[in-house]
Amino acid sequence: MAAPVRASLMITCLGDVFFPEVGVAMVRLLRGLGVEVDFPESQTCCGLPLFNSGYHHDAALVAARTVDLFQHAEHVVVPSGSCAWMVKTEYPGLLKNDPARHAAALSLARRTRELSQFLVGVLGVTRLDTRFEGRVTYHDSCHLLRGLGESAAPRALLRAVPGVELVELPGADECCGFGGSFAVRLPEVSSAILDKKLANVEATGARCLVACDAGCLMQMGGGLSRRGSSVKAVHLAQVLAGEVPR
Amino acid sequence: MSEGLLRTPLPERAGAALRDTFLQQALTIATTKFIDLRREAFAGLPQGEALRDRARAIKEATLQHLDAHLERLADNVERLGGTVHWAATAEEAREIVLRLARDRGVRMAVKSKSMATEEVDLNEALEHAGITPVETDLGEYIIQLAHERPSHIIAPAIHKTKGQVAELFSRELGGRFEADPEVLTAVARKALREKFLQADMGITGANFAVAETGTVVLVTNEGNGRMVTSLPRIHVALMGIEKVIPSMSDLVVFLAILARSATGQKLSSYTTLVRGPRRPGELEGPEELHLILLDNGRSRQIASTLREALYCLRCGACLNVCPVYRQIGGHAYGYTYPGPIGILLTAMLKGNESVRELAHASSLCGACKDVCPVRIDIPRMLVELREHLDREKIAPWAERMLFRAFRRLLLSPAAFRASARAGRWLQRPFVRAGRLRGLPLLLGRWTRTRDLPPVAARTFRERWKELR
């Protein structure tokens, strides 16, 4: 009998505060797949907002703390492409002047995966017995797609749910306009980019718009609800766990 | 760029562009077409990815011995009877051209498209000196007549309707011309043919210069590049120092991917290799060739974080895929070079202060890096630029304090939890049907067009107790 897979959750700042239901869905999903889940409670954020706006010294401090916090985790699973990207690609560079933490950052980078990459790459999930009926469409978050090179795993997982009808979103690989602080630095441009995205979304006739990044979901969900759309913006974890709100 | 325009903050310039319906349509159509053409062109080139790697390597390797390559280039150009000039600054470049024009009695100069000449504001200087510069690239000709600046690196008049062009030609050239691109092109052909034949000087940029042979290379589609380098008696080429490449073997690597990246063509209609002024056996060609090597802030980047930006081939592929460029077009950027690479080039040429707003005109989506023929990591350099803005205190004090405060919050789980609780309380007046609307201040910029989810009644951490 193989030892159970143990995963520590990096829930992300947005996930913790705005989308706890995503974390809950993720926990139930992972436990349903036999994973032992733990949650280092004093985590806050990976520091990406600081990094992207150029506050690298500050981001390095947050990175150091995060690296320490997760040093004993076997696997670190993140429901966010951008946060996983931050840990995997940027942490080592940020901590390069601190040899011990630099080594720890490299180790953390290896152990950290975005959720869909964990499910497919580590657990080898190919089928899920989730109860979900309906047409969904998938948006490729920029950091997951281009930063981590992942576009297949989320789609494969959606197709692994028997009731899902996955319709390809035209311009799926185009930015939703979030970009972190960009959304409030150039709000009109951000909204114009969003409008284009949502026009494509609504044209698919999907009931749900699925993404793997809280930032994208805030942006797209915020736009959909402002237009009174019946399309729900949900996280992949929610579909896979069968916990999509009605 | 017009200083007046730059005094308008970027969000306002962007807003004006967003409200320009024709521009919006034109941008969507043009950029989508270029994206499709590029995709098709690379789909048909199995060695495309390898060529991009090689092109990037050639650019990097050349930079590592840039001075030696430039020296070799200069020696070869001079051996061919050309003259090489060294312009450390935009002003020096202008001075050199003006001096040449004055000494040689030049009254009219025909120009083939050159971003470098835009960068140094050459046309204005020539006009002030009583010399007439005539842009001959159709798009550049149009905007010259309209007294505007280009809005795209390779399709400068993308923002003009055919009706506007017809009106413009009718007014400036005398006549009544139909709003039909064929008709208008024929009008331009006729008008400019005269200029080519009469001009005293031809001015070009250079896409590449081959050090080993002293060859200046022009990549064009219209034929004006060939005209201005064969008909007038003097040819002046203004070239950024980063355009030098070592050999002909290097050249064909770039030729294989440049046009594909820019317009989806396998090769542009004309690739012109100019090896000095006309040779004794030739009936045609300029008597004099002048190559002006332009630094203007480039050398300073060799050892900086913006080094990679020196690889740029000026193909425009990054503009076409940039979600920001696609919405606001080139003029809103405010400088000679727009789009993702434009932000880096502006910082390079005008200093970090000039990109205090522009450095944030990006969602960091990375589409630009995906399509750059030489794989320039533009998003990484934008983030580095932002880091400079913080370090050099160019970013506003209030913003820097806000992010410092945010960092302190992130380093203290207790403070983080307390802020969530505070948020839950403060948001109450703004909750409508489970969403946040009408938020004040900074967050108001979000809620003007989008809802926000409220701070959850219980955060994930608070729910973990039952989940564990």
Added chain:
Amino acid sequence: MAARAEFLERIRREVARTKGLFDAATAPRPPRPAEAAEAIRRELAERWPQALERFRREFERVSGVFHRVPDRAAVPDAIAAIARERGARRLVTWDPAILGFDAGPRLAAEGCAVVAARAGREDEASRLRHRADAAAAQLGVTGADFVLAETGTLILLSGAGRPRSTSLLPDAHVAVFGRDRLLETLEQVGVMLEDLHVDPDAAMSGAMINFITGPSRTADIELTLTRGVHGPKEVHAVFVETP
């Protein structure tokens, strides 16, 4: 030359401050270009039918008009047909000694005036006269020094008896070539260019090399493609079967 020394010194200093971003190499160059060029010629001597077919496809893809004639003697007829179709009455051509045929007599029979460049006549008067002739011509006839199949491209060297404007000023351009000009890839073109530049003054009498891929074109007005902006509106390639 203070400006040059200072300019280069500034660059040298900056270059010395950094190792660069990564280990990188420039493109490998043929150590013996003449041999490499010869090897390519031998290869194409075998593969010319495939190369020709590919050239025709690519050339037509960029709106080129392809013709095929059995031998040099048949070329003037082909040109006359093209001139007739276009209503061209004035032609300019490269030196017939370079072309391997003289279209003059055949076209005179059609009532067309043909001005042929002659190597060796490069005085000022000839220069001015030629410019006027080229500007007035409706059709220009040249050879092609290389013909690239991969992209449908004609590569022309300028020089004595082969003026630049012949393929540029008239509304239509006709390039005549045989199997020995065919190349398949850009990479091969690179080798040929290396070979040409080993002793460039011996290999080329002119200062310009033009790669011509279809007619002159622009999409600068509303992205609508139009041809014949400044250069020719039409490009024809005439392949001569018998070498």
